[in-house]
Amino acid sequence: MVQTMSDPVRAACIRRFPWPFTGDRYAYSANVEPAPGARRTLVGEWGRTILDPDETYAAELAERRDILARDPSRHVELPHMRAASWDALLWGLRELAATDPAMTLDRQGDGHVWTNRRLGTRQAFRYGDDASLPMGPLMFLGSQIQEDIVLLDQREDRLWADAGCVTFASNWSMAFTAGMSFMEIHGPVPRDFADGAIPRAERFLIRLPAGQAYRRINWTSTAGYRLDTALDSYADWGASRARMADCDDFADVFHMRVEVQHLVRLPESGAIVFLIRTYLLPLADILTVPGWRTQFASVLTHLPDDIIQYKGLATLRPRLLAHLG
Amino acid sequence: MSAPAGDLALRVERIVDVTPSVRGFVLRPADGGGLPSYAPGSHLVVACGDRRNAYSLTGEGHAPDSYAISVLHRPDGQGGSAWLHGVRPGQVLRCGRPRDAFAPVATARHHLLIAGGIGITPFLSHLWAARRWGRRVSVLYAVGAGAPVPHHAELTALAGDGLRILRGRAAMQAAMDQALRTQALGTHLYVCGPDGLMDSALALARGHGWPDERCHAERFGGVDAAEGAPFTVRLRRTGRDIAVAADASLLDALAAAGVEWPAMCRRGVCGECRMDNAAGTILHRDLVLSPAERAAQSCLMPCVSRAEGVLSLDL
């Protein structure tokens, strides 16, 4: 989907964009920090809340609904994740209600009532009773928050991605990933094994106490304003990615794709919920912020080859540097 | 920035005699607010005078209005239980947030719970959750001959036919042997109770070929101190001494003394706050440093690591 935005929405997107660089170099690390917490950028701010229902809220949720209708495999839930899914739902709705005044979660008898005035949703449910919701609890949460959701079960001193509702994956597939361990999932990531950041991150997550939240940020690129770049829909977007190296309107087509990822230990099931929120910003908008321009140029210049390859920037780097310079 | 989960102030609402030697405490937030849900097998760390003891939460972990703990009076113990037995309704206790270290394994097809004496307490929340989520559970519970059974009615209501109460060592040993010999593949074992009972249960399981991943034990008395002993840092460049209290990190103590130092995760994983050129007896608690770096005793992550005595820093 290529989205056309009004000027005020576009301006807000720049202001709220979670710019991923703090210095003029980028290296993989276990870059986790306590969440939430406001982070200033050169032109604005992000990160004040864990969930971020913004100007694109209704449009992104409509898109998720369409994707799930087309391809139900984006939602996976192994049977033992039922308790974790309910735990995630309650945590997520509480968090959303605490973030957006247009939403409330009320106790009513032995159940709850969820009201979302932005979507016109009103839903009563009883905790743990699957029949009380129109869809599974994880799907329902996915219909209310923009974030993609993965649930990790902890056992045998490892983490396993045993459930998820992920429509905006960046070049991976929830259906393929379901049931994999944290280490298996990160198998394709270069360098990390040598530097040990991935195993270290897993140790950290295994020790994460109930109720605590952490976040990290990850960046890559996308052709066009396209949230769904899952491997499952590669046929729809692969070609546009390949064309990017010599398209005419490069500054409008190349998008910086930033994921703000939150990791929270759920209180009741002990599962970890991994939330991925995707933000896209066209190169044309990056060029309007001189400090971002120079930072991005410097990062690209110094990025090691294996990371350049992994992030699919090898053929794009010269063009990018020409625009940024 | 949301600080790590803060402590809870809980008012003793009610005290009940579970048995003549076991006292139950029902606790509610002193400020009238809500309480976090907790995972089955979670415990609460309670400040008992100058000690901190861990007690299993015995109620249902889902959206609780109150917490409940059951405390065995141990005349020969280290004073925590005697202190609690002197507490009266209305008194406010300082507690940590529930900690989860003995949760059921979600993929298990059956859960075999083996308890002795007061070791039954973590299994009450297991049984509550098992009922909610339809998990299959059986309980072997050893109680001294002629002694009252703590939480008997609740156990019967929750576990039904799955509950067996065994009187005396021999009866328990035979029941455990039989259960561990015949349990279907996919069963997980959880044991809590006196050391002798736990050791025999685990030895029997091993003897019958149970892999370690399917055996889970909760030993009492082992509260993992997030904090440590107080120590002193000496800033070499200025000659200043800064005291690091037992409940503060080195990083916090430096910040409180006006010494700025970069940090990110504050959990010993990201490596951002690394300090070099340190000298002293460093107690490493991070996940970042290599064994060689640890052994060198000259660098540390001040967000989690501590020292004994005096630590000298190049500041």
Ligand code: HEM
């Ligand atoms: C603190 C925790 C984590 C760290 C430090 C971490 C780190 C990373 C890094 C450095 C990459 C490479 C990304 C790039 O350069 O574009 C990556 C990729 C990825 N991560 Fe994580 N990650 C964490 C948690 C998770 C979790 C909980 C999941 C659960 C699903 C996950 C799923 C993935 C996937 C699917 C990829 C893409 C791998 C591929 O190329 O196929 N990550 N991660």
